[in-house]
Amino acid sequence: MAKIAFIGLGNMGGPMAANLCKSQHHVSAFDLSEAAVAQAVDKGAHKAKSAAEAVKDAEIVVTMLPAGKHVREVYEKDVLPNLAKGALLIDCSTIDVESARHVAELASKKGFEMIDAPVSGGVGGATAGTLTFMVGGPEASFGKARPILEKMGKNIVHAGGSGAGQAAKICNNMILGISMIAVSEGFMLGKKLGLDAQKLFNVVSTASGSCWSLVNYCPVPGPVPASPANRDYQAGFTAAMMLKDLLLAQQAASAAGASTPLGAEAAQLFSLFANSGNAGKDFSGIVKMIEGK
Numbered sequence: 120m121a122k123i124a125f126i127g128l129g130n131m132g133g134p135m136a137a138n139l140c141k142s143q144h145h146v147s148a149f150d151l152s153e154a155a156v157a158q159a160v161d162k163g164a165h166k167a168k169s170a171a172e173a174v175k176d177a178e179i180v181v182t183m184l185p186a187g188k189h190v191r192e193v194y195e196k197d198v199l200p201n202l203a204k205g206a207l208l209i210d211c212s213t214i215d216v217e218s219a220r221h222v223a224e225l226a227s228k229k230g231f232e233m234i235d236a237p238v239s240g241g242v243g244g245a246t247a248g249t250l251t252f253m254v255g256g257p258e259a260s261f262g263k264a265r266p267i268l269e270k271m272g273k274n275i276v277h278a279g280g281s282g283a284g285q286a287a288k289i290c291n292n293m294i295l296g297i298s299m300i301a302v303s304e305g306f307m308l309g310k311k312l313g314l315d316a317q318k319l320f321n322v323v324s325t326a327s328g329s330c331w332s333l334v335n336y337c338p339v340p341g342p343v344p345a346s347p348a349n350r351d352y353q354a355g356f357t358a359a360m361m362l363k364d365l366l367l368a369q370q371a372a373s374a375a376g377a378s379t380p381l382g383a384e385a386a387q388l389f390s391l392f393a394n395s396g397n398a399g400k401d402f403s404g405i406v407k408m409i410e411g412k
Contacts, residue, residue, distance in 0.1 A: 120144055121267070124177035124219045126170050126193060127212070128155040131238065132183030134245035135211070137162035139181075142270040149173040163201035170197035177203065179267055186363075187218030194222045199229050202281040208233035209264050213253075213289075214279035215367055216282040217374075223256065232260040235281065236268060237288035242357040253291070254359040255283035289371055295401070296321045296385040298332040303406035306339050310410075317342050338406035358393040361402035365389055 125136040128150035137396045140146050140163030149172070151158050160166050167173035170193055174180050174312035180198055184190050190212050198208070204274050208226055211235070219235040226233040234256030243251045250272035254261050268275050278287040305328065309319045320342035324334050336355075337343040347355055355357065365386040372379045392405045 122176060123147070123267070124149070124167070124170075124173040124176045124180045125159070125164065125181035126150070126173055126180070126198075127185075128152070128159050129185075129241050131245045132211075133158055133162075134242065135181070135183065135238075135250070136164055138248045138271050139267070140164050144267075144270070147173045147177065147310075155311065155387065157252075166294075171201045172200050174201050174206070175203070177206055179209065179264075181206045181211060181267070182411055184214075185212070185254050185302075186213035187212075189220055190214050191218055194225065199225060199231070200230060202229075204230070206231060207260065208265050209236050209267065210234070211236050211238055213237045213292075213364060213367070214285060216285045219255065219285045220282040232257065232263065233281070234260050234264050235284040236264065237284050238272065239288065240272070241289060241357055246272070252276065253278050253284040253287035255279055255287075257281075281385060285372065289364055289368040292361065293368040293379065293382045293385070295332065296361050296365050296389060297381045298330045299336070299338065299403055300385055300388060300405060300409070301410045302330065302332045303338050303403075306337075306406065309411050316340075330357075332403075336358045336403055338403040347403055347404070349400035352401040352407075354399060354401040357398065357401055358389060358400050358402045359398035361385065362389040362393045 123139055123144050123146050125146050125148045128148055136146055136148055136159050146164040147167045148156055148159040149167040149170050156166055174202050190210055208231055223233045236252045236254045238250040238252055240250040248271055251274040252268045252272045254277050278284050316339045337346050338348050340348045347353055368382050369386050392408045
């Protein structure tokens, strides 16, 4: 049983921490939301009054925070100054590559091992413990972290050195955002042409147009019962979060000199959708905007 500090208990972090508790690890949990901490305690975690208190005596630190600025601040002010020697750091936040590498460098200078390990799989995957982890960092650090990641996820891929996990995540989500728009446009065109949504799904899901956005997350009601389209686009992954990842991809593309015209267009469309009162809706709800509603 490891002593784990878990900082950031939101929609994703909360279930992830709960799975570590379920695996009999001692989890010291902190979040700015008292309600989130209370939920974690109900799942078996121990309440910490601050991030600094949470990491005291921790063997492993897991963070799941909103953005790069939060990760930098928490590690610089709370985590690194208060860690016990030999602790392993795992940041599961989705942030910019530069911030991930900056924090990893700070950790290394202080003698700590660190990996960036953003996730894919949404709240359902976090709850079920079936997340995909895209990991950046030294091979040896990845090996040490893997047993902990396996308690929260099913697919764990070492993508390369520090920052590679973040790079893989933003590439994946740029593809996801673009493909969701493509699927939405296809179904709206089909509707205008008089096609039944189920019959169109039956064709495309077994043909060359098939993709994850269609098969697992179809944006129109009916064909995929578990998709948010069947519950008024209640979020599994919000439009705001998709927009964040698309903007991170554009930032990375600009820095790397990469051409991503469809990624740029997807960012503009999701910005329009999210900023029209739909930020909290599931990202697949963009189909309603494409439909003109």
